[in-house]
Amino acid sequence: MEHRNSPQASTSQPSIHSASSVTDIEETEEEALCVQDVPPRGKGLVATRKIKRGELLLADKPLLILSPLSSNSTLLVALSRCSREQQQHFFSLPNSFKGRLLPAQGIFESNALLLPGSNSQHENAGVFLLASRFNSSCAPNVSKCWNPALRIMLFRTLRDVQEGEELCFNYCDVLGTREQRREDIMEERNFLCRCTVCELDDEQSKVSDERRKTISRLFDEVAACGREPTLGMRKIKKALRLLQEEHLVHYEASFYYDAFQFCIMVSDFMNAKAWIRRAWEVSCCTSGPDSDVARMFKLYWANPRAHHLAGTLPKTILCGPER
Numbered sequence: 001m002e003h004r005n006s007p008q009a010s011t012s013q014p015s016i017h018s019a020s021s022v023t024d025i026e027e028t029e030e031e032a033l034c035v036q037d038v039p040p041r042g043k044g045l046v047a048t049r050k051i052k053r054g055e056l057l058l059a060d061k062p063l064l065i066l067s068p069l070s071s072n073s074t075l076l077v078a079l080s081r082c083s084r085e086q087q088q089h090f091f092s093l094p095n096s097f098k099g100r101l102l103p104a105q106g107i108f109e110s111n112a113l114l115l116p117g118s119n120s121q122h123e124n125a126g127v128f129l130l131a132s133r134f135n136s137s138c139a140p141n142v143s144k145c146w147n148p149a150l151r152i153m154l155f156r157t158l159r160d161v162q163e164g165e166e167l168c169f170n171y172c173d174v175l176g177t178r179e180q181r182r183e184d185i186m187e188e189r190n191f192l193c194r195c196t197v198c199e200l201d202d203e204q205s206k207v208s209d210e211r212r213k214t215i216s217r218l219f220d221e222v223a224a225c226g227r228e229p230t231l232g233m234r235k236i237k238k239a240l241r242l243l244q245e246e247h248l249v250h251y252e253a254s255f256y257y258d259a260f261q262f263c264i265m266v267s268d269f270m271n272a273k274a275w276i277r278r279a280w281e282v283s284c285c286t287s288g289p290d291s292d293v294a295r296m297f298k299l300y301w302a303n304p305r306a307h308h309l310a311g312t313l314p315k316t317i318l319c320g321p322e323r
């Protein structure tokens with residue numbers, strides 16, 4: 001099975017909401033979010049209205065783009081090229097490395113986001129002024145995607161969001177247990193994660209940890225079901241149910257794509273189309289409608305027979321997605 005880890009039985013028009021131009025982005029940004037106090041996480045970004053799944057919330061340009069390993073003096077040189085207002089803004093950002101690193105470097109380490117794909121040999125990191133207010137959540141409702149051509153980071157909602165809800169993406173991998181996730185964030189960012197999932201009481205946290213462990217296991221088990229599509233589909237349905245219970249939308253596309261592959265292997269093209277449509281919808285939220293992965297899913301939605309696994313197993317009918 002080919003996995004797509006990056007990142008809705010009808011074939012009618014999709015229900016993805018996205019801004020289509022820079023003007024749309026600016027209008028959306030103005031009205032969709034604002035900075036507020038969100039104790040115990042300091043300041044954070046909060047929805048000022050209902051936001052539909054897949055909406056482009058923010059397109060933010062980095063103030064600085066540097067190597068993630070930049071020294072304090074490199075940072076000071078880069079900051080000397082910024083306006084006084086930008087420098088003040090930079091130094092007002094939180095620093096979770098106080099006493100461990102010099103101030104500019106501590107702020108950089110606390111706020112910089114990796115910019116994948118901007119340079120394959122030397123990875124870069126960017127500091128964003130508004131986007132630096134996004135806190136981390138282990139059940140994120142926002143995805144981020146760096147556009148190297150436009151040099152902007154695009155932030156989209158992964159699910160419908162209510163007015164007043166905090167908007168968060170995940171700083172670390174979220175499939176580990178609470179203990180593992182907290183260790184990862186402590187090691188990388190030097191703070192204790194106090195997102196809503198990590199703040200569950202011990203009993204609820206145990207249930208959540210078990211679900212996440214099972215989802216991780218199911219990724220491997222589904223991949224090993226190459227010649228057993230019926231068993232594979234059962235495991236996919238279980239994984240999708242657990243992902244919904246944990247509000248982990250961005251892993252859904254991988255399982256939808258696996259379900260699509262099982263269906264096309266047995267020439268069940270109707271269900272295959274329904275699954276790949278779901279994969280496409282999720283990829284529009286996680287990576288954007290113009291991303292390579294979303295384009296590939298859309299092509300298979302239009303022509304599932306184009307996939308190299310089509311018809312490689314005896315014909316049968318499997319099942320389509322729920323909802």
Ligand SMILES: C[S@@+](CC[C@H](N)C(=O)[O-])C[C@H]1O[C@@H](n2cnc3c(N)ncnc32)[C@H](O)[C@@H]1O
Pocket residue numbers: 040041042043044093094095096110111132133134135136137189191192193194195
């Ligand atoms: C990029 S900033 C996010 C905005 C920040 N809360 C502020 O007040 O501007 C990262 C810092 O926010 C805090 N933070 C982010 N996510 C958190 C979480 N899940 N739990 C606790 N603190 C968090 C930590 O202090 C971290 O160093």
